Structures are given as C-alpha cells and as structure tokens.
Amino acid sequence: MGRHYDAVVIGGGLLGCITAWMIGRDGGQVLLVERDQINQHASGRNAGSLHFQLEYRMIERGLDAARKAAEAMPLHLEAARLWSELPALTGENIEVKQSGGLMIAEDAAQVALLEQKTEIERAWGLDISVIDRAGIDRIAPYLSPRVVAAAWCPVEGKADARTAAPAMARAALRAGAEIRTRCEVLALSRQGGCWQVDLQDRGVGMRDRVTADAVVIAAGVWTTKLGEMMGAHLPTVPLALTMSVSLRIPKLMSHLVQHAGGRLSLKQALDGNILIGGGWPARLPLGADGHPDFDAKPDLLRDSLAGNAAMAIRVLPELAGLPMLRSWVGTTTITPDQLPLVGPVPGQPGAFVATGGSAFTLGPSFAQVLAGLVAGRAPALDMSKFDAARYAKG
C-alpha cells in the first residue's frame, strides 16, 4: 500500500494545478496525478481569454438563458480578483493582463442585446457599460468602422494558456505538493473511511495504490468517466473547438474582443501574435464504442477556419492578408445546463469535482471552492446552483 494523503487531485490542467497549490498552501499533504504531462489538454490549448462578461454562447439563446448563465457571476467576480493576485501570491511570472474587454456590436439588434445583457450583469455587480462609436474610437480605434458599440468591461483580459498551468504546478511543488505525471487513475473506491486511488504509471506500466481523505476530480472532459469510477453521475458535454494564431505584428490591440452576434474572440499576445478563436467547432472523433474518443485528436474543419477568419477580418481589418502561423483544436466541456459543476460529489464523502464552461477564466474560483471543501471550510459563495446534486434525479 502506498502513501496516505490529505487529498489526491486528479488532473494536471490549470484547475488541478491551482487546486493542488491552494491545498498545499493550506498545509495539506496533496498528490496531483496527471495521466499525460501538465497542461497537455484544454488548459494548454485554449484562447487564454479572461472573460467575465457573459459570452456569446450564453446570450445567443435569448435573455432567459442569459439570466440563467448570469447566476455564475459571483464566480466570475471572484475569478477577476484572484487572477489579478495570482502572480504576487505565487511568485510566478504568470502573464496575466487585465486591460479590459469589449463585446462588440455591428447593428441595432446587437446593440439592444448588449444593453439588456449589461443590465443583467450590472445587477450582479460586474463593472460593465455600453460605449458608443466615439467611445470605441478613444480606446480601440483598431476596430472596423462597422463596429457601432461595445460592452466595455475593464477587468477582462487574458493570460497565457501555454504557461499558466505550468506556473501553477511549480507553485504547487513549492507549497509541498507531490506531482506524478504519466500516471493514470484507474479506479476509485472507499474503504475504512478514506479513498483508495489505484494508479498506473503509463511509462513502465507499474501499478500502485495510495489512500486519501479527499479526492478532487479536476479532469476536464474525463470528468464523467471519473464520476463513473465512483458510481456518481457527473454529466458533461464535450466540445471540440478551433483556434488560430497569426504571425507577430507590432502592438495593435491591448483588449480582449468578443462579438455580440457570433463566435469570435480576438486578442494580441504579449509577443505580438493575434489569437483568433471564439468557439468555432472542430470534429470530435468517435471511438469503436460510438462515444467520443478524447485521446484522439479532433479534426480541423475548413468551414470553421474560414468562418472564424472572415469574422475576425471583418471587425479587425488589419488581419487581412496577415499569414496565420498555425491552427489547432482542443476539447473542453460544458454542462447540460451550461452552469458550472462545482462542489461535493453526491453520495461520495470526501469527493469533490469542478468542471464546465470557461474553466480557464473561472479556474481560480473553482479551485478556491475545492481547496476550501478539502479543508472542511464552507464556501463563502452560495454554491447550491452549481452542485452536482442537481443532476442526481437523472
């Protein structure tokens, strides 16, 4: 029998790494296990947008859906604060830049949507306002004249998806966490009041078992599978998404740009490349059993690349003719009701889970709740709407 830990965190994406750091900082003995390498999956392949206003996917189905999505706003506000503090708290050079975000509108219907959306967001305490074209000319003159208004949120911004999780893994190590990579959790069971976690080294194939008072599932698209290992229903919906990045250009834009009428996110990385994303789909391969195969690479779709590029060029004319450096895909999860899934695993004492939606942006708030639950602290926020128990009735 292997070592006993206060907590085993499953998953070395951003969420698992921040959670392990927070548990270690609380004085907990924590093991983080990752079946691949740190940051190989969604956390290392995303757009790095820190979007605290409601995203397009939350408003495209109307205001009732937007009001529902806004119930997660306390987690957005907490994440905005935590991201700004992470570099100082960890001593890591995490490239966080919260220089503001714009959700842009090109016609009257989109402007009306922005007005209604920002009213909902302000009611939850988000600092956001609608600015007209004169306002856009003052802060974002790089946007096409087609853009007539925007929702301006000063705390939005970006972080570098390639470096954030590794930085948090280093911080976790310094806080006393143990990290095992190429190490897969094969089974989870409860015995004698604690968790038995069966592990396999994917390099040499050796098996091991450790025990823990708590287990944290921070496993992204594998969350449902990990839930099944303990007999719990943790439903997730996988989404394969497309990203592109341009060659470097001189500094043009310092904001995160999203669109009120379609899937688009634009930002310029610190080294000058323009990142283009916003949720255009890729094709998720199916395995022999007919279920998505998360170990296979999703296929880029020509229509997604073309659609994403056309929309980007329309609102940022500077992009026309600019060569793309590369395009790639990643797979992420949302939940069936699009609200985050964060909290205790129903019927499984000492087991906690978080996933769903923009878990890069919200990773720090999810981790704060998870680390608190591991330490026996009740969350400061009302988390009842995000509890997995909402799915327990099937």
Ligand SMILES: Cc1cc2nc3c(=O)[nH]c(=O)nc-3n(C[C@H](O)[C@H](O)[C@H](O)COP(=O)(O)OP(=O)(O)OC[C@H]3O[C@@H](n4cnc5c(N)ncnc54)[C@H](O)[C@@H]3O)c2cc1C
């Ligand atoms: C293309 C794209 C763009 C996106 N853009 C944004 C954005 O701009 N902003 C934003 O907020 N969000 C964005 N997202 C979503 C965001 O990337 C994810 O919500 C977030 O990264 C999830 O982090 P995670 O740590 O929970 O999961 P992951 O990063 O997927 O990490 C989970 C880890 O668990 C490991 N694991 C699974 N099963 C086991 C097991 N049995 N044993 C051991 N380890 C296991 C996996 O190997 C994996 O490394 C985007 C996603 C994609 C794909």
